[in-house]
Amino acid sequence: MENLREVVLDQVKLGGTCAVGIATTETLAGGPESADITKILPGAKSAISFAYALDTDAIDLFLSKKDRMPHERNNIDINNLASGAALNLAGFIEMKGYQSVPVIANNYYRSDTPGGLLDMMPDISQRYIAVRSGVGTFGLSGNVITPKQGAAIILGAVVTTAEFKPTEPLPPEKSYCDECRLCMASCASGTMDNEQKTTVTLGGLDFEYSKRKSYLRCEYVCGGFTGLHPSEKWSTWSPGRFPIPENDEEFMPALMNGLENYAKWPDMGGGYYHSLSPYKMFLTCGNCQLICHPEKEERKRRYKMLKENGVVVQNEDGSLEAVSPEHAKQRMQDLPPERRALYETV
Numbered sequence: 001m002e003n004l005r006e007v008v009l010d011q012v013k014l015g016g017t018c019a020v021g022i023a024t025t026e027t028l029a030g031g032p033e034s035a036d037i038t039k040i041l042p043g044a045k046s047a048i049s050f051a052y053a054l055d056t057d058a059i060d061l062f063l064s065k066k067d068r069m070p071h072e073r074n075n076i077d078i079n080n081l082a083s084g085a086a087l088n089l090a091g092f093i094e095m096k097g098y099q100s101v102p103v104i105a106n107n108y109y110r111s112d113t114p115g116g117l118l119d120m121m122p123d124i125s126q127r128y129i130a131v132r133s134g135v136g137t138f139g140l141s142g143n144v145i146t147p148k149q150g151a152a153i154i155l156g157a158v159v160t161t162a163e164f165k166p167t168e169p170l171p172p173e174k175s176y177c178d179e180c181r182l183c184m185a186s187c188a189s190g191t192m193d194n195e196q197k198t199t200v201t202l203g204g205l206d207f208e209y210s211k212r213k214s215y216l217r218c219e220y221v222c223g224g225f226t227g228l229h230p231s232e233k234w235s236t237w238s239p240g241r242f243p244i245p246e247n248d249e250e251f252m253p254a255l256m257n258g259l260e261n262y263a264k265w266p267d268m269g270g271g272y273y274h275s276l277s278p279y280k281m282f283l284t285c286g287n288c289q290l291i292c293h294p295e296k297e298e299r300k301r302r303y304k305m306l307k308e309n310g311v312v313v314q315n316e317d318g319s320l321e322a323v324s325p326e327h328a329k330q331r332m333q334d335l336p337p338e339r340r341a342l343y344e345t346v
């Protein structure tokens with residue numbers, strides 16, 4: 001078993017990952033429901049967690065609002081890579097005689113929660129497995145951050161009945177999170193609570209990160225239905241300018257309104273199909289993740305790029321461009337009322 005463990009860890013590293021670790025039913029014990037790996041594989045004993053880094057040049061183009069497409073493409077490709085690597089590894093371990101299940105990297109949800117698929121709860125939390133196994137630590141954002149690539153990673157995992165020895169979580173001094181709060185500053189939706197924290201206990205160890213307000217906040221903005229920051233000085237890649245409500249309860253109607261208008265926008269190019277959306281989706285945010293680099297100066301540089309490169313508007317042919325906040329306002333005012341109403345409350 002020890003030999004197989006070493007081979008599995010090496011196999012994952014050879015696949016170009018930037019971090020790998022192993023959690024077990026013991027090290028995940030006492031955690032939330034989505035830390036229970038036996039839910040997706042009865043008799044599971046351990047889970048291998050790994051991370052692939054996202055392309056930093058594409059992140060620069062995305063945050064500076066020069067070009068959305070390279071990061072969207074890279075993000076989709078790396079998610080596919082992580083899911084494919086999980087499938088491959090699960091097959092490998094199965095061939096060695098242990099039942100194994102690959103975890104789909106993203107956009108796969110449980111149907112047995114009160115709201116069903118619409119709750120968008122993953123069947124298993126890759127974040128819990130990753131922090132408990134030492135792939136990364138929790139940043140204040142709640143994203144998994146790694147010592148070299150920061151939060152700009154995609155996680156993958158395999159759950160198996162093989163009883164592998166766990167790897168250690170990273171010691172606190174390996175976490176670079178200094179609570180700079182740039183993740184919060186770069187979130188137009190206010191999803192992360194600025195004050196309160198959530199504690200998760202996994203295998204007797206406590207992990208902390210900022211409490212999430214309603215997840216609908218992120219769905220509204222990260223879903224691309226709106227993107228204008230409440231300051232009106234910058235936006236995500238969404239050309240939507242609908243207001244961000246103050247209260248959590250106001251997000252469902254806002255989301256419904258956003259969705260109705262989003263469906264009428266011209267195609268902005270690229271995109272992907274999401275199982276829960278009747279329309280093609282486009283990557284327009286992820287800022288909290290993309291901002292968070294191990295070097296504080298780099299974090300600040302990325303935030304500055306996001307904040308100082310204006311507001312995205314959509315041309316009639318669907319293409320997007322970033323213009324100054326004043327120019328964006330004027331362009332909206334110059335649109336015929338029915339077109340303007342597709343992007344902002346008139």
Ligand code: SF4
Pocket residue numbers: 139140141142145176177178179180181182183184291292293299
């Ligand atoms: S952006 Fe700053 S506060 Fe947020 S997770 Fe990263 S280091 Fe922590």
Ligand code: SF4
Pocket residue numbers: 186187188189190191192217218219221222285286287288289
């Ligand atoms: S993905 Fe965007 S909207 Fe969602 S929490 Fe991060 S910054 Fe906020």
